[in-house]
Amino acid sequence: MRYIKYALIAVFGIALIAIAVANRGYVSIQLIPNEVAGWFAVNPQIELPLFIIIFGGIIVGLFVGFVWEWMREYAQRAEAARQAREMRRLQREVKRLKGEKHEGKDEVIALLEEAS
Numbered sequence: 001m002r003y004i005k006y007a008l009i010a011v012f013g014i015a016l017i018a019i020a021v022a023n024r025g026y027v028s029i030q031l032i033p034n035e036v037a038g039w040f041a042v043n044p045q046i047e048l049p050l051f052i053i054i055f056g057g058i059i060v061g062l063f064v065g066f067v068w069e070w071m072r073e074y075a076q077r078a079e080a081a082r083q084a085r086e087m088r089r090l091q092r093e094v095k096r097l098k099g100e101k102h103e104g105k106d107e108v109i110a111l112l113e114e115a116s
Contacts, residue, residue, distance in 0.1 A: 016055075023050040 026047045030037070037043040098114070 019054065020049075020051040023054060025050055027053065029053065 027050050028045055028047050031044040032040075032042070034043070
């Protein structure tokens with residue numbers, strides 16, 4: 001299984017390198033359309049290799065997906081935390097009640113009563 005994992009990583013690595021080599025030409029990215037840039041007398045523009053834009057888009061998409069999923073699962077995490085707090089409270093209460101039930105009795109008899 002480990003060799004399959006390494007083989008898949010190698011295949012993905014080779015594919016990413018091939019994409020980067022095939023798309024290394026520079027492209028111009030404008031943050032504001034030309035019509036709007038004329039109003040403000042500003043035209044923010046940057047030139048980057050196309051593969052950086054492709055990989056950057058993939059990374060940004062993954063990040064947005066992770067954040068979206070984390071926010072979507074908030075209700076489940078909150079419910080799990082509430083149930084964990086309730087479980088700890090009930091365990092403390094059971095321990096306290098067992099102590100009260102066997103108060104003043106011999107320890108061996110208390111253990112035998114609990115086992116049955």
